[in-house]
Amino acid sequence: MKRSFAVMVSAAIMAALAPSLAAQWDLRPQAGVPKSSDGKVNLAAPAPRQADGKADLAGIWMRSEGTEKPGGAPAGQPPLGVFGNIGANLKGGLPFQPWAAELSKKRIANQRYDNPDALCLPQGPMQFHLDPQPREIIHLPRKTLIVHESNYMIRTIYTDGRRLPPLGEPQPYWHGYSVGRWDGDTLVVESNNFRGVQGGNPGDGWFDGNGSPFTDALQLTERFRRVNFGNLHIDVTINDPKAYTRPFTVRVEQVIVADGSEMIEFICHENQQFLKLTGRQ
């Protein structure tokens, strides 16, 4: 309940901000956005469906600013992941293997210099989900795409029934290799073939700002469920026995952007000063 309230207030804040944004944006309101009697977007309206009857996850989504205390997730719900530390709300923290805990400490002590976000490289899968910049989900006949404004990246989720490839084939990807299937109204996405810490770039294998690592053994299962028109829940199960002593699940909550604003181009290398200011260029 607490989290639901937080999400509702967060959504209300976004809705309240819309008029001020409307004065400055060239907004392109979409058809089919449910409105309340006061003319505002009705975030609690039923989730839409695609033409074939499947749930429709399409839209531009911002992360929810809802918070919770460590160990305080409602019963039966995974703890909320946090951009800076995906294990912040896990009771006892992340179940690191010893070397993984050491690597995270080293990355933090090293001022997070090699955070792929800072280096304009693709972020890790949880960084992408939790980044404060929006992302757009697009359904196509054989695949679903997630276009991330952050570092302007595209992730492909194949929905044509194919299976995951053997590990290492065709090659490890920054975004991993993802296949999706529908379980009722939930899109279940399984991924492997990530470039983990073995990838050779210091920006490889970062789950969050703390540099919580992942390896090439990572198997990710994400369950995308659009709760209603305005809210998307993604329960992410991380299974990486090389880096963590057990699988664990965290929840990502996102809120629809329905004021007619769009994604904005973000070409990260345009004027990259980070390397210069940190003495590496």
Added chain:
Amino acid sequence: MRIKAAVVLVGVGLLLAGRPVVAHHAFSAEFDAQKPVKLTGAVTRVEWTNPHAWIYIDAKDETGKVANWGFELASPNGLMRSGWRRTTLKAGDMVTIEGSGAKNGSNNASAQSVVMASTGQKLFSGANPTQ
């Protein structure tokens, strides 16, 4: 209740100050929150670029010597969502900027607030050291 209070407070803050503008990079790698910088000067250049916008001003130090300082802001997309445009600041505008100095000792800083000297209008908050 704590969550409610926190969220409401954040909400009030957002409504008063506009949406928070988020730093793209690890703040602590580049800037030192313990090195506050406050300078007033004329804008010489605006770089409306990714991953961060930069503004440069000619500012006098305590000895009266003029030096050109660069201030890192948030990314243009974040600034746009806060209501700003690349033309919001122009060369010649007098501004007072407060922020945190670069760790490498160069004339660069991360801007936390930019105020138009002529009107007192607060333009934007830039990078957030807590991000």
